[in-house]
Amino acid sequence: MLLTKQLMALRQVARRSICSSAPRQVENKVPQKQKHFQEDNGMPVHLKGGSADALLYRMTMALTVLGAGYVVYELVKASFPQKKD
Amino acid sequence: MAHQAHAYHMVDPSPWPLTGAVAALLLTSGTAIWMHFNSLVLMTLGLVLLLLTMYQWWRDIIREGTFQGHHTPPVQKGLRYGMILFITSEVFFFLGFFWAFYHSSLAPTPELGGCWPPTGITTLDPFEVPLLNTAVLLASGVTVTWAHHSIMEGQRKQAIQSLTLTILLGFYFTFLQAMEYFEAPFTIADGVYGSTFFVATGFHGLHVIIGSTFLAVCLLRQVQFHFTSEHHFGFEAAAWYWHFVDVVWLFLYISIYWWGS
Numbered sequence: 001m002l003l004t005k006q007l008m009a010l011r012q013v014a015r016r017s018i019c020s021s022a023p024r025q026v027e028n029k030v031p032q033k034q035k036h037f038q039e040d041n042g043m044p045v046h047l048k049g050g051s052a053d054a055l056l057y058r059m060t061m062a063l064t065v066l067g068a069g070y071v072v073y074e075l076v077k078a079s080f081p082q083k084k085d
Numbered sequence: 086m087a088h089q090a091h092a093y094h095m096v097d098p099s100p101w102p103l104t105g106a107v108a109a110l111l112l113t114s115g116t117a118i119w120m121h122f123n124s125l126v127l128m129t130l131g132l133v134l135l136l137l138t139m140y141q142w143w144r145d146i147i148r149e150g151t152f153q154g155h156h157t158p159p160v161q162k163g164l165r166y167g168m169i170l171f172i173t174s175e176v177f178f179f180l181g182f183f184w185a186f187y188h189s190s191l192a193p194t195p196e197l198g199g200c201w202p203p204t205g206i207t208t209l210d211p212f213e214v215p216l217l218n219t220a221v222l223l224a225s226g227v228t229v230t231w232a233h234h235s236i237m238e239g240q241r242k243q244a245i246q247s248l249t250l251t252i253l254l255g256f257y258f259t260f261l262q263a264m265e266y267f268e269a270p271f272t273i274a275d276g277v278y279g280s281t282f283f284v285a286t287g288f289h290g291l292h293v294i295i296g297s298t299f300l301a302v303c304l305l306r307q308v309q310f311h312f313t314s315e316h317h318f319g320f321e322a323a324a325w326y327w328h329f330v331d332v333v334w335l336f337l338y339i340s341i342y343w344w345g346s
Contacts, residue, residue, distance in 0.1 A: 028310040030151065037152035044097035045145045045153070060137045061100065064107045067130050071114050074127060078118065 092157040094149065101142040108134035143302075147319070151311045161318055168322045172329050175292070179333050182288065183340060186281040190345055197276065201345065206278050207270040208346040214265050215342045218258055222331045225254035229300070229324050236307070239314045248304045251327070255297035262290050282341060289333055296330045299323040 037048055047053045089095065108131050115128030150156035156164070190201040198204030209215060228251040235244035266283075273283040303320045306312060312320055 026308055026310075030310050033148075033152045034154075037148050038154075044099070045148050046097070046099055046101070046141060048148065056137070056141065057100065060104050060134070060141065063130065063134050063137070064104045067111045067127075067134060068107050070130070071111055071127060074118055075114060078121070 092159050094155040094157075094160045096149070099142070099145065101138050101145070104134060105138040105142070108132075108138055147306070147311070150319075151306075156316070156318065161316075164318055164322070168325060172325060175329065179285070179288070179336075182281070182285040183336065186285060186341060186345070189277045189281060197278075201278075203276055203278050206275065209265065209269065209342065211338070211342040211346055214261055215338055218261055219334065219338050221254050221258045221261070222334050225251050225258070226328060226331045228254065229327050233320065233324055236312055236317050236320060237314050241307075244307055244312075245304065248300065248307060252297055252300050252304060255293055255300065255327075259290065259293055259297070262286070262293075285337060285341060289330070289337055292330050292333070296323070296327045299326055 037045070039048075041048075046057060111127055111131030111134060113131075115126075115131045118127050119125055193199055193201045193203060202208050228247050232244050232247035232251060235241075235247055271279050271282070273279045300323050303312075303323045306319060311317075
């Protein structure tokens with residue numbers, strides 16, 4: 001008797017957790033984003049998202065500067081004959 | 086935010102053209118350094134910088150269009166011209182490789198045995214996996230058109246389903262082609278046959294991956310309500326690109342796989 005009740009409960013749970021539509025309900029955040037990015041705060045679009053933008057920008061620029069320096073070094077090194085031991 | 090008296094888009098100053106240019110420098114020099122001095126650092130750095138640039142530049146374009154409303158009809162017209170011109174340049178890119186193929190195969194040299202396929206080359210049966218690949222890409226052309234109509238009719242769920250199916254078909258093509266590459270009885274080093282085969286189909290495969298990625302980004306945007314039934318140019322651009330990839334395959338299939346076998 002208890003086993004039957006448990007089985008019935010299991011069947012109900014199984015039915016509830018099967019989603020009839022994929023994907024699950026995603027909320028429309030576009031109006032929020034529109035308000036945020038249209039704020040007249042003088043920020044350029046590549047930084048207007050917030051602190052994550054600034055972090056990613058700084059990281060990218062650091063790699064750019066480092067990379068530019070490194071490539072000049074490698075190309076100058078490659079331009080001279082290498083001493084072979 | 087009505088600071089302008091015209092419908093055009095004066096973009097904010099952006100660092101991404103500079104970072105992209107440096108990425109290109111690092112990639113090209115890095116490839117040369119890799120080939121001569123066996124060091125992958127420069128090329129890898131270039132690749133990372135390229136990916137960061139692409140992510141942030143296209144993120145900004147989505148912000149400018151979808152969130153800031155800068156993509157007015159005249160601006161969208163410019164974007165359409167831009168995408169069409171870009172795809173045209175890619176057509177010319179592939180034209181070169183088809184030229185190379187026909188140059189070598191229409192008048193095969195004595196070194197090849199005076200015949201095409203060259204002596205000793207076991208070609209792939211065009212009616213096996215290559216034909217399946219053709220069916221897969223043609224089907225994906227249908228599903229992407231289905232997705233477009235769904236978006237235009239405001240059918241959110243169908244748009245998501247058909248776009249997902251298109252991407253899955255793209256992945257299936259890539260998987261099948263990878264298997265073919267692994268199993269092929271000839272390599273890129275097998276004379277001009279191997280060179281023309283793998284360079285042409287290889288660049289095509291790369292474009293399938295790029296196209297699938299573009300469509301995947303569109304899927305994410307569709308899920309996040311970015312597209313309206315009247316305005317969804319990002320998706321249209323991805324669909325144009327996808328059709329281009331499909332057409333290139335048809336030419337490859339007929340020329341290299343079928344006529345060339």
